[in-house]
Structures are given as C-alpha cells and as structure tokens.
Amino acid sequence: MSNDVTRTGQDPQTVLDFLLNAPSPTPHLSEIGSVAEVGDGIAIVAGLEQALSDELLQFSSGVQGIVLDLEPGRLGVVLLGSSDRITIGESVMRTHKVVSTKVGEALLGRVVNALGAPCDDKGPIHAQIVHPVESEAPQILDRSAISRPLETGIKVIDAAVPIGLGQRQLIIGDRQTGKTSLAVDTILNQKNTDVICIYCAIGQRGDAVAKVIGAINDGGMSKRTIVLTAGDEDAAGLAYVAPYAALTMAEYFADQARDVLVILDDLTHHARSYRELSLLLRRPPGREAFPGDIFYIHARLLERAGQFTGGGSITVLPVVETQAENLSAYIPTNLISITDGQIYLSPRLVRKNQFPAVDLGVSVSRVGGKAQTKAFRSVAGNLRVTLSQFEELEDFARFGTRLDDATRARLTRGAAVRAALRQAERDPMPAVQQLAVLVAAMEGQFDGLSETQTEGVMGEIRQAAVRELHDLSRRIKENAPLTEKDKSQMIALGRAARANTGGENGTES
Known part of the structure; x- marks a missing residue:
C-alpha cells in the first residue's frame, strides 16, 4: 500500500491529527x-x-x-x-x-532526601526545576582565584587555618572529637551573611541528624539551610547519590552568583556504602576491600566546588573519620590529596579538654591564606610560632628538667594562648571579638590565670569589644590592616578586663 496520502484520497490534516493523537507504541x-x-x-x-x-x-x-x-x-x-x-x-x-534531584528556593528550610523528596512534616515541596545529580566540573577558564574569606566564627580556624569561599577544606579526626560541631558552628556563623548552607548527612543516625537540625533552627539559620539526609536506615544507593545531589543543589544557587557552603558529613560512610554496593556487584576489591575507582568518585565530586567567574562560589567542607589517629589510611589519604587543606581534630587535645581540638601542627590551609583578612594575617603568624614553641617545650618539661626563667615564661605564655583558643559549642564569634581576645593573649593578658579566670577575662573582653570597637569592626569587614593604635586599644581592653575580673591575683595554671 502506498504511503502517499494524496494517492489514497485522504485529507493530509486528518492523517496528521491521527498520528498526533495515536497512543504511544509498546516499548521494544x-x-x-x-x-x-x-x-x-x-x-x-x-x-x-x-x-x-x-x-x-x-x-x-x-x-x-x-x-x-x-x-x-x-x-x-x-x-x-x-x-x-x-x-x-x-x-x-x-x-x-539519569537520576535527578529537585533544586531551587523551595528546598530552603526543608529536610529532604537525595532525590529532593521531603523528609519532614512540612508538606510537599513545590519545586519545578529538576537537575541531574551528576554534572561535569567547571573548566579552568570558568574559575577565578579564591580571594574572599569564609568566616567560621572559630578563633583558631579564622586566625591560623583560614578558609576561602570556593575552597575544599577537609575536617578530619577520630570519633567524638567535634567534627560535626565544627561544621555546624560554621553554618551558624553565616547568619549575618548571604551564604546559602547545605548540610548533607550520609549514613548518620536519626537522632544525630535531629540534633543538627535543632541547632540550625535555634541558631536562626533554618531559612537559608537545606538539610539533605541519607540515614543508616535508608538504601545504600541513596547514601551513594546524596553528596552528588547536594552539589547539584548548590550549583543552582552558584549559577545565580550566590555563595554556597556545603557540609558533607561524612565521606567515610559514603565510601563504605560504595564499597558495600561494589562488593555485592562482584567488583574486584582493592586496598582495604574498596573498589579501584574510589578515588575517582570523590575527585569528581569535590572538583565541582570552586570560585566561579560568574560571581558565585561553592565551598565544600567534607568530613572524614580516622581510626586511632591513622591519617595514612586509604580514604583519609585520598581526600587529603584531593582537598585544599585539612583541619585535624586531635583526641590528644580532647583529653586535655581543649575544644575545638584543632591540632595546628597537622592542620593546614593551602589557599585560604590568600583570602584571609589583613587584620587576621597580622596576628596569625605569631600565633602559630608561639604555640609550636610551647608544645615542644611542654614535651621537654615533662622530664622534670630544671628550666630557666625565659623558658618558664614561654611555657606560661603558650599555655595562656592555648587556653584563649578554647571556645564553647554554638558560640561563633565576630571577627573583632576574636582579634581582641587573640591580641590580649599574645600580649600576656592571660598569663598565669586559671581556666575559670581566663574564661571570665575573655567574656569581659568580648563585651568591651562590642561596646568600644565599632569602627574597627567596620574596617575589618573592609579588609583594612590593624594599626598600632588598634593594637594598643585592644591591649588596653585586655588589661582592663583582667583588672575588672580580679585576674591580677591569678595563679599560674
């Protein structure tokens, strides 16, 4: 039979209507x-x-x-x-x-799974935009240098291990060393910024995720935060997809020239989920039974972060867990080589009640120093030197060696500076308060004080900084350097705070 409709005498429009309205053919x-x-x-x-x-x-x-x-x-x-x-x-x-997830403003303030489906009791999510969870990392020409700081509100990090917007900074340490708390405090410190936050919980217990959600709500960051969860009770496939979905959600905002902070907590569970799936699929196991492409799945994930020429940025803080301080294990070494630096939380410092337990001897930021404000840069160098000298002398002094007065003074100053770096959970500090405390510590305002007295003096300094350092706070945001007048003013605040709290009669700790 001929397919030429003019030869059969049928109207072409009738044939066209039939073809358009015909039912879909049965799949092959x-x-x-x-x-x-x-x-x-x-x-x-x-x-x-x-x-x-x-x-x-x-x-x-x-x-x-x-x-x-x-x-x-x-x-x-x-x-x-x-x-x-x-x-x-x-x-x-x-x-x-390909597998896709919902993206957009509708996800802010919600708890979702890797596909963008709601996991809270706030009703359906009316997001019309769906993007694939996998996408190609931006090219070199689409990136720009990291030049703006991400303020965490944590003294030891902002001063000694600075993070820039667009950086990939690893948070690494044993269990119960405060990795998640560090990440959550960083989210809470974005309350007075325009940074969008995404917290991706991979393989975490439900009660642990609930605590994080509660802290974010109490800190006033829920309206600018997406919580993406793939719990230990969910399918391993969702845990595998979750971090890619988090980056996809972040890319939506970065394409609008906005800054996004992504917390991946943690990639150890992600690697284990992938190992489980690979072994069930009979893939050949490699080192520690992980498949051979485990490095690639994390590399292609973290390469999607960066500062982009369009003005937006994606900062990623992946979390990884070590066992018995073994930094040379397979997954930790992989991620250390992929990221732009690491913040190491030491159980040795936890046992000394030093929180956050950041070990500055192992922690490093390879690009964040370029983004650090000039005010912090003038303090950071002396801080690292003072603490490194103190830790060497502290180990030496354990043998009961008789010490001269200069060495004893160094030990006293180092102990005071380390005490000044203590910071409570859920208490991120503005930059001007951090600098006031750090300058006072470096100038000896905490020397010889007990732990309780140090906390009292720090609280007094913070209150005084809020009252008296408005102009300096503004200039820090404008990236102006500290002047000698600024340092003298902060030293005077420290001296007055010590006097007001009775610290002049402190005993050496």
Whole structure:
C-alpha cells in the first residue's frame, strides 16, 4: 500500500491529527528486562541490551535503580529504595534518563532526601526545576582565584587555618572529637551573611541528624539551610547519590552568583556504602576491600566546588573519620590529596579538654591564606610560632628538667594562648571579638590565670569589644590592616578586663 496520502484520497490534516493523537507504541522488547537476582541494595537485571551506564531504571514494583555495571547479558543495578519490594522475575523498564534531584528556593528550610523528596512534616515541596545529580566540573577558564574569606566564627580556624569561599577544606579526626560541631558552628556563623548552607548527612543516625537540625533552627539559620539526609536506615544507593545531589543543589544557587557552603558529613560512610554496593556487584576489591575507582568518585565530586567567574562560589567542607589517629589510611589519604587543606581534630587535645581540638601542627590551609583578612594575617603568624614553641617545650618539661626563667615564661605564655583558643559549642564569634581576645593573649593578658579566670577575662573582653570597637569592626569587614593604635586599644581592653575580673591575683595554671 502506498504511503502517499494524496494517492489514497485522504485529507493530509486528518492523517496528521491521527498520528498526533495515536497512543504511544509498546516499548521494544530490548527496552524491557527482568530481575534475575536481588541482593541487599542491588539487583541483577537481564534483557536490557540497550541500557546505558548511569541510566535510571524503573521496576514494576515502583522502585528505581541506577545502572552501575554493564556486562554481557546482565546489568548491575543500584537500588534507590528497599530491596524487599523487589521480586525475581518482575519487569524492569528503561527511562532514558539519569537520576535527578529537585533544586531551587523551595528546598530552603526543608529536610529532604537525595532525590529532593521531603523528609519532614512540612508538606510537599513545590519545586519545578529538576537537575541531574551528576554534572561535569567547571573548566579552568570558568574559575577565578579564591580571594574572599569564609568566616567560621572559630578563633583558631579564622586566625591560623583560614578558609576561602570556593575552597575544599577537609575536617578530619577520630570519633567524638567535634567534627560535626565544627561544621555546624560554621553554618551558624553565616547568619549575618548571604551564604546559602547545605548540610548533607550520609549514613548518620536519626537522632544525630535531629540534633543538627535543632541547632540550625535555634541558631536562626533554618531559612537559608537545606538539610539533605541519607540515614543508616535508608538504601545504600541513596547514601551513594546524596553528596552528588547536594552539589547539584548548590550549583543552582552558584549559577545565580550566590555563595554556597556545603557540609558533607561524612565521606567515610559514603565510601563504605560504595564499597558495600561494589562488593555485592562482584567488583574486584582493592586496598582495604574498596573498589579501584574510589578515588575517582570523590575527585569528581569535590572538583565541582570552586570560585566561579560568574560571581558565585561553592565551598565544600567534607568530613572524614580516622581510626586511632591513622591519617595514612586509604580514604583519609585520598581526600587529603584531593582537598585544599585539612583541619585535624586531635583526641590528644580532647583529653586535655581543649575544644575545638584543632591540632595546628597537622592542620593546614593551602589557599585560604590568600583570602584571609589583613587584620587576621597580622596576628596569625605569631600565633602559630608561639604555640609550636610551647608544645615542644611542654614535651621537654615533662622530664622534670630544671628550666630557666625565659623558658618558664614561654611555657606560661603558650599555655595562656592555648587556653584563649578554647571556645564553647554554638558560640561563633565576630571577627573583632576574636582579634581582641587573640591580641590580649599574645600580649600576656592571660598569663598565669586559671581556666575559670581566663574564661571570665575573655567574656569581659568580648563585651568591651562590642561596646568600644565599632569602627574597627567596620574596617575589618573592609579588609583594612590593624594599626598600632588598634593594637594598643585592644591591649588596653585586655588589661582592663583582667583588672575588672580580679585576674591580677591569678595563679599560674
């Protein structure tokens, strides 16, 4: 039969209407497969010869999955839902799509999963924009130098391990050393800035995530924060996708020339989830049973951060857990080599009740110094030298060696400076208060004071700085350097605070 409508005598418009309104054809058999095997978080699918890597598949039970392995006659699929719902033999269809997540303003103030679905009781999320969770990292020509500071509100970090907007700074340490608290305090310090925050919890317990959400709400940052959670009770596939989804959400705001802070807490659980999936899919194990591409999955994730020529930035603070202070383990060394520096939290300092337990001997910021304000830069160098000399002398003095007066004075000053770096949780400090405390400590205003007296003097200095250093606070924000007059004024504040709190009669700690 001829396909020429003019020869059949049919009206061309009638044929066109029929074609437009005709029902969709049945998918080709190569578009439909079946489940051959089911594991904990994975499925083996047969019959989808045309499926592509990273393609999203739809199971007839309603669960979705991502194609991770392509082998002749079989596909290794990572499930984004419970494997209990999957049965052997059920049909699987291609979607011709990659896994995507919701993005946009509607997610601010909400708790969501890796696909942008709500995990709180605030109703549905009316986000119309959906972006793939995987995207190519910006090219070199689309990036610019890191030149603006990210103020954390934590004295020891802002002064000695500065972070710039667009930087990737690793937070690393053993369990119970305060890694999450450090990250949450950094979020809370953005209350008076325009920085958007995304907290991505990977493999965390529900009560731990609830505490973080409570702290963010109490700190007044909930309206500019997205909490993305993939808990230990969720599918391992969601934990694998979660950090990529967090970066996708951040890219939406960065494309609008806004600054975004992303906390990935933590990539140790992410690596373990990927290892679990890889071993179930029969991938060959490598060092510590991790698959050979474990470095690549974190590298392609963190490469999406940076300061961009369009004006926006994505700052990433990935968290990684060590065991018994072993920084040379596989995942920590991988991430140290990918990131722009690390903040190491030492259990040795935790045992000395030094919080935050930042070990300045191991912590380093490779690019943040370029973004540090001039006021902090004038204090930071002396701070590191004083503490490093003190720690060497402290170890030496343990042997009971008789010390001369100069060495004893150095020990006293170092102990006072270390005490001045103590800071309570959920108490981020403005830059002018930090500088007032640090200058007073470096000039000996805390020498010989007990721990309680030091806290009292610091509190008095902070109150005085709020009252009397308005002009200096403004000039710090404008990146003006500290003048001799500024230093003299802060030394005078420290001297008055010590006198007002009775610190002149302090005893050497």
